[in-house]
Amino acid sequence: MSEHLWRQVRYASVWEDADLLCEALAPVAAGGRLLSVASAGDNVLALLTLDPAQIVAADYSAAQLACLELRIAAFRQLDDAELLPFLGVEPRADRLRVYRQWLRPVLGEAARGFWDANPRAIAGGAIHAGRFERYLRAFGRLVLPLVHRPATIRALRAERSATEQRAFYAGRWDSARWRLLFRLFFSRGVMGRLGRDPAFFAHVNGSVAERILERTRYALCELPAHSNPYLAYILTGNYPPEALPRYLRPAERARIRERLDRVRLRHGGIDAADGEFDGFNLSDVFEYMSPAEHERVYAALAAKARPGARLVYWNLLAPRGCPPDCRPRVRPLDALARELHARDRAWFYGTLHVDEVSAA
Secondary structure, three states: OOHHHHHOOOOOOOOOOHHHHHHHHHHHHOOOEEEEEOOOOHHHHHHHHHOOOEEEEEEOOHHHHHHHHHHHHHHHHOOHHHHHHHHOOOOOOOHHHHHHHHHHHHOOHHHHHHHHOOHHHHHOOHHHOOHHHHHHHHHHHHHHHHHOOHHHHHHOOOOOOHHHHHHHHHHHHOOHHHHHHHHHHOOHHHHHHHHOOHHHHOOOOOOHHHHHHHHHHHHHHHOOOOOOHHHHHHHHOOOOHHHOOHHHOHHHHHHHHHOHHHEEEEEOOHHHOOOOEEEEEOOOHHHHOOHHHHHHHHHHHHHOEEEEEEEEEEEOOOOOOOOHHHOOOEEEOHHHHHHHHOOOOOOOOOEEEEEEEOOO
16 A cells, blocks of 8 residues: 555545444443544544443554544534534634644644644645545536536435435436446546555455446435435535534534543554454455455454454455454354445445354
């Protein structure tokens, strides 16, 4: 993977469905110790709603850890009227002043240095500062207007039944131009150049665009569109009030604020975190690894799992599951994973895994 990618914000928001993650880990999280990929921090904060005793958030990328630390500072220092405008969900003209006056003094040295060097990211709203967010916003701003009129794009998010959504997709959305431009924009080459590092596709076989197009068809036909934060962001470039991610919803913010001290940040590989854990949020880390590296890291994590612990992770394109050598102690909960994946609003992932460590 390109070394420079660890020094920039790849993901300024998290693109795994936090509600499914929390549902999968709820049986083991309360009072327990969780290990999570830090990423931008959205799902680390979402996991606080489960009332764990501690969350260790690990990442190789100092930039991603800076995103999480900035979110923690914003939750701690800003009230609800200020939080969403500062992060970029709502308009605000003086984000740099808020950062310098209220947030910068409580950041650690590394995070403070990162954000001091990236004032434009603060001014534009931290949730929009990632490479992947720029890629998705370009799709909504530049590509979709070549496919459909603004009224049609807005209509896609209207409240409908699944039957009505299927009819809308077939009758008004699924044009030859839509399929052509989608395949071009989400091709391996374009996504590697603009959205993800090409190294992320090193272990992927087959057409990237075709597989994502099929998952998109499923989402636009079968999943509620109106309340989907991931769809809303792609179409509009932001999260509207009716489609906020879990960590930003009004009902969750107070609980998150009360539990911020339970988060511990760790710079480095997730498999190097110390101690034992009851639950693991592993994002899609395994598919960036060779099969041998995946098996090594999975085994190292399973060795840190307490009896009954759960490991939750996604595959976007490369198949990565519980290695055979771990099967005597780890049981994939395939039926639960399939049921959750059928409701996954961050729909582009091909597979969701929920694995349970034996209590014996």
